[in-house]
Amino acid sequence: MNIGIVCYPTFGGSGVVATELAKGLAQRNHNVHILSYAKPARLDTFQTNISYHEVNLNSYPLFEYPPYDLALANQMASLIDYEGIEVLHVHYAIPHATSAYLAKQILGEQAAHVPIITTLHGTDITLVGSDPSYKSVVDFSINQSDGVTAVSEYLKDETYRRFDIKKDIEVIPNFIDLDRFKRSDKDHFRKAISPEDEKIIVHVSNFREVKRVPDVVSVFDYILKHDVKAKLLLVGDGPDRNRAEQRCRDLGICGQVRFLGKQEQVEEVLSIADLFLIPSGSETFGLAALEAMGCGVPVISSNIGGLPEVNIHGETGYLCDLGDTEEMGKYAVELLSNPEKHKQISKQARHQAEKYELGDIVSRYEEYYESCRQELDKQVI
Numbered sequence: 001m002n003i004g005i006v007c008y009p010t011f012g013g014s015g016v017v018a019t020e021l022a023k024g025l026a027q028r029n030h031n032v033h034i035l036s037y038a039k040p041a042r043l044d045t046f047q048t049n050i051s052y053h054e055v056n057l058n059s060y061p062l063f064e065y066p067p068y069d070l071a072l073a074n075q076m077a078s079l080i081d082y083e084g085i086e087v088l089h090v091h092y093a094i095p096h097a098t099s100a101y102l103a104k105q106i107l108g109e110q111a112a113h114v115p116i117i118t119t120l121h122g123t124d125i126t127l128v129g130s131d132p133s134y135k136s137v138v139d140f141s142i143n144q145s146d147g148v149t150a151v152s153e154y155l156k157d158e159t160y161r162r163f164d165i166k167k168d169i170e171v172i173p174n175f176i177d178l179d180r181f182k183r184s185d186k187d188h189f190r191k192a193i194s195p196e197d198e199k200i201i202v203h204v205s206n207f208r209e210v211k212r213v214p215d216v217v218s219v220f221d222y223i224l225k226h227d228v229k230a231k232l233l234l235v236g237d238g239p240d241r242n243r244a245e246q247r248c249r250d251l252g253i254c255g256q257v258r259f260l261g262k263q264e265q266v267e268e269v270l271s272i273a274d275l276f277l278i279p280s281g282s283e284t285f286g287l288a289a290l291e292a293m294g295c296g297v298p299v300i301s302s303n304i305g306g307l308p309e310v311n312i313h314g315e316t317g318y319l320c321d322l323g324d325t326e327e328m329g330k331y332a333v334e335l336l337s338n339p340e341k342h343k344q345i346s347k348q349a350r351h352q353a354e355k356y357e358l359g360d361i362v363s364r365y366e367e368y369y370e371s372c373r374q375e376l377d378k379q380v381i
C-alpha cells in the first residue's frame with residue numbers, strides 16, 4: 001500500500017508513535033509518506049520506502065498566523081493525486097483530520113476510495129478538543145473519518161463522553177520496538193553517573209505542567225531523606241524546567257540531580273535506571289512508562305488516565321493518587337531497598353512491555369487499514 005501518515009514532529013507520544021509506525025510499515029514493503037511541518041524527532045536515519053514531505057508555510061501580511069491547516073490540506077491532495085496514496089492516516093483530530101476531509105473534498109471522485117484513518121492520542125480530546133471553540137470541528141472531523149482509533153480504553157471512553165461521536169472507535173494501543181528498548185550493558189555510563197553505586201531514578205517527558213516534573217523532584221527528595229543513596233536523571237526539556245530546577249534549589253539537592261535535556265537515544269539512559277517516575281496529571285496511555293518497562297525498569301506513576309492499563313499495580317510497579325508524592329516516595333524506598341522484589345518487578349515490567357511489541361501492533365493497523373478500505377469501497381459502489 002501507499003500510505004500517508006500525518007503527525008506533529010515533536011518528542012511527544014503521538015509523533016513518536018506515528019514515526020515508529022511508519023518505520024514498521026516500511027519494513028513490510030509498504031510505501032510510506034510522512035507529512036509534517038518539520039522533520040519528526042524519531043525520523044533520524046534514512047530508510048527505504050519512507051518519504052518525508054515538509055508542509056511549507058509562507059508568510060503574508062494579510063495573515064497574522066499562516067493557515068497551516070489549509071497548506072496541509074493542499075499537500076495531502078497533492079500526495080493523493082501524484083503519489084497514489086491509498087490510505088491517509090492522521091494522528092490527532094485537529095487540524096489533521098479536518099485537513100484530510102478538505103483534501104478529499106478538493107479531489108472529489110479521485111479520492112473517493114481513499115479512507116481517512118484518524119488516531120486519537122489524548123491532547124486533541126482532553127485539552128484542545130474540549131475547548132468550546134473547537135468542539136464542533138472535532139465532532140465533525142471524527143465523524144467524517146472512515147476509521148477512528150484510540151490508544152487506550154480510557155481515551156475511547158473519554159471521547160464518547162466529551163463529544164457527539166457516531167463512529168465506532170477501535171482501540172489500538174501504543175507500542176515499542178523491543179529490540180531497541182531492552183536492557184543493555186551501559187556499565188561505563190552508570191559508573192560515570194553513580195560512582196558510588198547510587199540508585200538511579202529517571203524521568204522522561206516534555207516538561208509541560210501536566211507532567212508535574214517538580215513532583216518528581218519531591219519524590220526524589222523523599223528517597224534521599226530515607227537513607228537511599230541515589231541520583232536523579234531528568235530527560236527532556238520544556239516550560240516547567242525552571243520550576244523543577246527551583247524545587248531542587250529549595251530542597252538543597254542540586255548535587256544529586258542531572259538535567260540531561262532532550263535525548264535521542266533515551267534507551268541508553270533507561271538501561272542504567274533502577275526506577276522510573278511518571279506522576280503525570282494527564283496521560284492517555286503512558287508511552288514513556290512503557291519504554292521504561294521495555295528496559296526492565298519498575299514504574300511508579302499516578303493512577304490517572306490510561307496509566308493503569310499499562311502499569312499494573314504491584315506487578316510492574318505502583319500506582320498512586322495524583323500529587324501524593326509521599327506515597328510515591330514510600331513505594332520507591334520499599335522497592336529500592338529490597339533487591340529481590342526489585343528484580344521480580346523488573347522482570348514483570350519487561351514481560352508486560354512484550355504485550356505491546358511493535359510487530360503485533362503494526363499488523364493490527366494493517367488489518368484495520370484493509371477493513372476500512374473494503375468498507376469504503378462498498379459505500380462508494
